[in-house]
Amino acid sequence: MNNPGLAFVSDVFEDYHNKTILMKLPSYHTISIRNLNVYIENQHILQDINLTIPEKSITCIIGPSGCGKSTLLRTLNRMHDDTPEVKINGQVIVDDEDIYGVNVNVIDVRKKMGLLAQRPCPLPMSIFDNVAYGPRIHGLKKRKAINQTVIQYLQYVGLWDEVRGRVRNSASKLSIGQQQRLCLARGLAIEPEYILGDEATSALDPISTKKIEEMFVKLKEQYTIILVTHTLRQAKRIADYIVFMYLGKIIESGSTEEFFNNPKKQLTRDYLSGSFS
Amino acid sequence: MINTKRQEEIFFKILMIISICVIMSILLFIIGTVLYKGLPALDWDMVSKLPGGGFYLGKEGGVLNAIIGSLYLISGSVVISLTLSVPLVLFINFYLPKKSVFASIIRFSFDILFGVPSIVYGAFGFALMIFLGMRASLLGGIIAVALLIMPIMVRSFDEVTRLLPRDLPDALLSLGATKYEMSKVILRQLMPGLVTAILLAVGRGIGDAATVLFTAGYTDNLPNALNHPAATLPLSIFFQLGSPVEEVQNRAYASAVILTVIILILSFSARYFSSKYSKNKI
Numbered sequence: 001m002n003n004p005g006l007a008f009v010s011d012v013f014e015d016y017h018n019k020t021i022l023m024k025l026p027s028y029h030t031i032s033i034r035n036l037n038v039y040i041e042n043q044h045i046l047q048d049i050n051l052t053i054p055e056k057s058i059t060c061i062i063g064p065s066g067c068g069k070s071t072l073l074r075t076l077n078r079m080h081d082d083t084p085e086v087k088i089n090g091q092v093i094v095d096d097e098d099i100y101g102v103n104v105n106v107i108d109v110r111k112k113m114g115l116l117a118q119r120p121c122p123l124p125m126s127i128f129d130n131v132a133y134g135p136r137i138h139g140l141k142k143r144k145a146i147n148q149t150v151i152q153y154l155q156y157v158g159l160w161d162e163v164r165g166r167v168r169n170s171a172s173k174l175s176i177g178q179q180q181r182l183c184l185a186r187g188l189a190i191e192p193e194y195i196l197g198d199e200a201t202s203a204l205d206p207i208s209t210k211k212i213e214e215m216f217v218k219l220k221e222q223y224t225i226i227l228v229t230h231t232l233r234q235a236k237r238i239a240d241y242i243v244f245m246y247l248g249k250i251i252e253s254g255s256t257e258e259f260f261n262n263p264k265k266q267l268t269r270d271y272l273s274g275s276f277s
Numbered sequence: 278m279i280n281t282k283r284q285e286e287i288f289f290k291i292l293m294i295i296s297i298c299v300i301m302s303i304l305l306f307i308i309g310t311v312l313y314k315g316l317p318a319l320d321w322d323m324v325s326k327l328p329g330g331g332f333y334l335g336k337e338g339g340v341l342n343a344i345i346g347s348l349y350l351i352s353g354s355v356v357i358s359l360t361l362s363v364p365l366v367l368f369i370n371f372y373l374p375k376k377s378v379f380a381s382i383i384r385f386s387f388d389i390l391f392g393v394p395s396i397v398y399g400a401f402g403f404a405l406m407i408f409l410g411m412r413a414s415l416l417g418g419i420i421a422v423a424l425l426i427m428p429i430m431v432r433s434f435d436e437v438t439r440l441l442p443r444d445l446p447d448a449l450l451s452l453g454a455t456k457y458e459m460s461k462v463i464l465r466q467l468m469p470g471l472v473t474a475i476l477l478a479v480g481r482g483i484g485d486a487a488t489v490l491f492t493a494g495y496t497d498n499l500p501n502a503l504n505h506p507a508a509t510l511p512l513s514i515f516f517q518l519g520s521p522v523e524e525v526q527n528r529a530y531a532s533a534v535i536l537t538v539i540i541l542i543l544s545f546s547a548r549y550f551s552s553k554y555s556k557n558k559i
Contacts, residue, residue, distance in 0.1 A: 077451060083375065085374075111453040121442075121448040
């Protein structure tokens with residue numbers, strides 16, 4: 001079952017609704033969302049979301065503003081925990097475990113998910129400490145190991161050569177594109193299995209955007225990546241799978257090629273043609 | 278149309294300049310009076326000697342006891358109110374949900390406490406001391422002043438904390454930090470705001486006479502124990518100003534100069550250390 005396309009979304013959730021036997025999914029490193037409903041102050045923000053995210057690929061969630069993309073993404077690493085107005089029903093199964101289950105430690109859930117936010121937010125410390133922060137709070141103590149981790153991930157995001165002599169300087173002195181790569185390195189340093197990107201390039205200039213996009217393509221060899229994006233072109237460039245949402249519902253989902261070349265729903269065609277955005 | 282816009286602009290600009298001038302001249306007038314009357318009376322004896330004539334009323338000696346007493350008192354109360362305020366502010370901002378009613382109640386009650394006159398804190402401290410069987414002492418003064426400055430510290434620190442962009446706590450939580458680990462990093466970011474809160478609190482606490490009148494008491498000696506009375510600068514000003522002798526009155530202004538200089542030194546050094554400490558601030 002290594003071909004993730006096989007297990008993709010629409011087939012699976014139609015089966016689910018028909019109450020037929022659920023297709024056995026490649027269980028490792030996938031996220032499957034079942035009957036997810038999210039309410040914020042009695043508004044039904046996400047309605048009956050059923051979705052399986054294939055492993056080691058890039059899945060882009062697209063849709064107009066306010067359609068619930070970001071809410072869905074934040075549901076995946078339980079960032080709604082501190083807002084009691086948000087009520088969540090349904091299951092989000094990550095690596096065979098419902099992350100909203102009773103005995104789940106939220107720290108473990110978040111450790112599995114590296115989140116890249118819209119605007120880079122470096123921690124108020126040096127470049128080095130930014131990357132070292134995650135490993136440190138998760139118990140890495142040896143100096144040598146920390147040094148190694150920091151250098152490794154800074155190299156991975158292509159920042160090492162740029163900041164080599166000044167890793168002890170403040171992270172806020174970096175350019176915004178560099179900051180976003182630093183945030184990526186910081187997220188990767190906690191050794192997640194998934195990478196979530198919430199419009200991770202929308203604050204960046206075209207060159208930095210390109211760098212981050214290239215990074216995602218490289219990262220999908222090892223990670224399962226879920227991106228929320230506002231730009232269709234970006235989704236077209238890097239996504240393997242597309243999920244199109246509108247007003248809290250999944251309208252259509254499928255492989256990028258099929259989605260763009262042969263959309264099935266009228267709403268999707270309208271969105272792709274730019275009648276609304 | 279264009280003309281009215283320009284007139285509007287000019288009018289408000291003049292209004293702003295006038296208000297700056299009024300405020301600055303009042304401030305300069307106060308400082309000027311204090312310096313004019315205080316500087317001639319200020320000599321090295323003032324800051325290095327104990328009072329000569331009993332309860333500051335003599336013309337000899339100095340106010341060393343009050344300087345030391347005020348410094349002890351304010352450091353003690355800052356320590357107490359800091360250890361209580363910082364956890365409280367972090368709790369209502371990051372542990373309680375954003376629209377928490379409980380947090381609003383806490384904020385509201387501190388707003389009320391903020392407006393309570395200092396003599397009431399003094400009276401409350403005094404009542405508390407009688408209940409506990411304590412005499413007027415440094416400890417009593419520290420507790421009363423800590424109560425006085427706590428609302429200032431809480432509300433001003435709370436205001437800067439609320440302005441913190443949600444990105445930072447979110448970034449920390451998404452890295453798998455616990456709330457406690459998150460708070461430690463946030464505190465670094467908020468350090469300049471915390472320093473401002475402390476300075477505001479120190480400014481109010483060190484200059485207040487009514488709180489310490491019954492609680493810390495007054496003495497001609499250096500404060501040497503927590504359960505002994507301690508002299509303070511505001512009270513020394515108060516007593517000296519009440520004297521009919523002009524020379525003693527001028528010594529009150531000299532004491533005021535000393536108090537102002539102490540606040541100035543504290544605030545400059547606090548700013549210096551906070552900017553040094555928060556060089557990584559985002």
